[in-house]
Amino acid sequence: MIEAVKTAVKDMQEKMVSCRRDIHKHPEPGWTEFRTASLVAERLSELGYELRLGEEAIDREMMMGVPSAEKLAEEMQRAEKEGAKKEWLMQMTGGLTGIVAVKKFSEDGPVVALRFDMDANDVQESRASNHFPQQEGFCSLHGQAMHACGHDGHTTVGLAVAEILAAHQDRLKGTVKLVFQPAEEGVRGARAMVENGDVDDVDYMLGAHFGFKMKHTGTIACNVTGFLxxxxxxxxxxxxxxxxxxxxxxxxxxxxxxxxxxxxxxxxxxxxxxxxxxxxxxxxxxxxxxxxxxxxxxxxxxxxxxxxxxxxxxxxxxxxxxxxxxxxxxxxxxxxxxxxAGGSNSPELASFLEAKAKELAIFTVVAEQCDFGASEDFSYFMERVQNHGGKAAYMMIGADLAAGHHDSSFDFDEKAMGYAANMLAYSVVSLLLQGEEI
Structure with a gap:
């Protein structure tokens, strides 16, 4: 499977770049990811995933920091004008923009989940002539909204992984859950999905982020500790x-x-x-x-x-x-x-991921440990899965950055998406195929 995954990712590189740039051009801050979520739902539906949207994915009472009803309505209307299909939008009324995509394979096996965040930042993107998105014509079209943290890349990688898993579904066992989360910025969105029970049956939960302390393309940290x-x-x-x-x-x-x-x-x-x-x-x-x-x-x-x-x-x-x-x-x-929540990676799963990163033989550095020292609401998923007897881990995928996260000049090396898609797809395939517990 390792060569099949590598070949698939290589073949998808141009598609990932195109997808990422489209999402980057249409950024949507937390709870207003109507166009992004509609794009995700449309593609996952085409790939044969069972979709849970709206109140099937989000506990409305647990939503935090939700924009006004007027703002939500305005953003939904704009999403429709920018190509979002009404059939998906109607299920997201009120900011319920989270998606859980499920695919059950023919044989019994573990439940493996991945989280991908979709939201943008409340940042006005730079229009400087040396800013790569400006040079290439995919700068944000929306005022005071910008993908300044790489979530456009995360969403793109999620769709790539979904396609790889669907292509090899006859060879896989168990169940995969792809969680596309709104409102990570401000740590507002994960709790509403966790309290909805979206990951209560999960055996292994994975999350990843470009950059942070892994600032160079081709590097990775699989044992991230110290979530505040x-x-x-x-x-x-x-x-x-x-x-x-x-x-x-x-x-x-x-x-x-x-x-x-x-x-x-x-x-x-x-x-x-x-x-x-x-x-x-x-x-x-x-x-x-x-x-x-x-x-x-x-x-x-x-x-x-x-x-x-x-x-x-x-x-x-x-x-x-x-x-x-x-x-x-x-x-x-x-x-x-x-x-x-606070937390750290499950040590056994972190060791497993480190081994998979080395097996892929594409990374120049596989860091033994990385202290996060900040907050990320993937920790809610991590805590819930671990409290239910499962294992969870978060990875930092290295990427060369044009500026720091949340900076108006932020941009990341798009080749990092290939590294992330390889790592996540191969890790999930390995978890689904292995016969014994980690």
């Missing part, structure tokens, strides 16, 4: 305005409540059992120099080396915010807009 659990919150304080000179006692100062909360949030003790983080990333308050501020807004996040440590930081943060509001006698509204 995180929680994201929007905080709105509502007080009462008053004339700051004539009647200050009649006001209730939301600005001071927010400032009090911000200072004391950074006073939460660090945790003895691992890394812990707190950050107030934004604080906007008040309306005028001579007015007691009646409103304030904060954007905050917590992080922890484990889900338990992050839960400690989260609970302390919420306690402090509520106490600050009570101290200044103002109302407070707390909205959770994102989150991810």
């Amino acid at each position: 659990a995180t929680s994201k919150y929007d905080i709105h304080f509502a007080g009462k305005p008053a004339h700051a000179g004539a009647a200050p006692e009649q006001g209730k100062n939301a600005l001071l409540a927010a400032a009090c909360a911000a200072l004391n949030l950074h006073a939460i003790p660090r945790h003895s059992q691992g890394a812990s983080r707190i950050n107030v990333g934004k604080l906007i308050a008040g309306s005028g120099r001579n007015v007691v501020a009646d409103k304030a807004y904060m954007a905050i996040e917590t992080r922890g080396a484990s889900s338990g440590i992050n839960a400690f930081m989260e609970q302390e943060a919420l306690r402090i915010i509520k106490a600050a509001a009570a101290m200044y006698d103002v109302e407070v509204q707390i909205e959770k807009t994102g989150g991810a």
Whole structure:
């Protein structure tokens, strides 16, 4: 199978480049991936996969950081104008843009799942003459939206892997699940798919990302550790305005409540059992120099080396915010807009993947271990599968980068898609064909 996979990927390279550039040209941020998801659904349907869309794939109650109904409707209309088929769009109303594609093979075997994220960033893409997408005519057509993290490549690789598996379905055993996830940016989307039960029957779960700490095409890390659990919150304080000179006692100062909360949030003790983080990333308050501020807004996040440590930081943060509001006698509204679990690769699966990477003999470097040191909501899938007795692993596929992730000049070497498709397809085939557990 190894040569069959390599040949298939080689033959698909031009198709992958074309697909990636089309997706890059039409970027869609979290929960608005209507065109992208429709493209994915159309192709997977053609390949004979059983599709689960809409509320069959997403738990609506678990969605975080969803745009307004007006924004969703606007994005859906644009997707249709840009070629998305209405039959798919109607199943995604309300931002339900996740897809689970399932193919059961003729013989019993393990359930193997892969996650591919589809969303873009809220970034205005560079129009500099030396920016490759600008040079080649596939720059973003959408204002303040750009694939600045490589998810256009991830989605493309997912479709390539789907095609390879479908072509060899008569030789495979068990079941494959391809999870195309919305809203990874801001760690908003995975929980709604996990809580829907999408991976509860999975034995092996794989995820991958271009770049990060593997910055050169042809390199790979199969044992990624140190996912930081995180929680994201929007905080709105509502007080009462008053004339700051004539009647200050009649006001209730939301600005001071927010400032009090911000200072004391950074006073939460660090945790003895691992890394812990707190950050107030934004604080906007008040309306005028001579007015007691009646409103304030904060954007905050917590992080922890484990889900338990992050839960400690989260609970302390919420306690402090509520106490600050009570101290200044103002109302407070707390909205959770994102989150991810902590975790690390299952060691046995990581070792298996490392062996497969070496068998492929295409990588110049197969790193033994890579500390992630950040958050990615694949960790929700990882945690759920591991808690149900399965194994999960996340890989970093090396790619030469034009600029850092989320930068307006970001771009990645498109040859990296071939490396990723080889690695993921061969790993899945190997897991489906092997007769004994890892």
